[in-house]
Amino acid sequence: MEIEPGTYVAANSGYAVTHVIDKKKTGSEGLNFIILDGGMEINARPLLYGSRHPFYVIDKDGRLLSSEFTGINSPHHYEAVVVGKCCESGDSQCLDDNDVNIPRVMAEPEIGDIVVIGGVGAYCSSMAPINYNSHTQVPEILLTKDGKLKEIRRRQTLEQLTANEL
Secondary structure, eight states: OOOOOIIIIIGGGOEEEEEEEEEEEOSTTSOEEEEESOSTTTOOHHHHHOOOOOEEEEOTTSOEEEETTTEEOSSOEEEEEEEOSSOOTTOBSOBOTTSOBOOEEEEOOOTTOEEEEEOOOSSHHHHSOTTGGGOOOOOEEEEOTTSOEEEEEOOOOHHHHHTTOO
């Protein structure tokens, strides 16, 4: 018997912490978009096969405004599609397995607020299109048993990104 530990064991052990860098609306009949500083270049699973990840919206003061587990703790909520900064049709954290953007209900974040993407412990780092559009690789932090945070991979520098170019 073989056991493949990926999603079953490791998925819920990882979180991607991102910031809201912009918001857009595509007209009165269109969609609301929340643009994050991280998208498909840190989590390609929605693009590849429509995986659904929980979102946690945290304001600048550290208050949890919404999560799919606790509901919405804010009077300002709406349906939105969460996207990254790559300007690609696949750079969405809200794609279903038919590549359709499905808006999600959450608290309405402001620019600078935090959106945490849950369930990114399995494969997200290893499957990410690292350096796509010259985005540097993000750092990884481990929460240890004693509650301390330990950096286990540094943020990539621009010099590292361009080191192999001739």
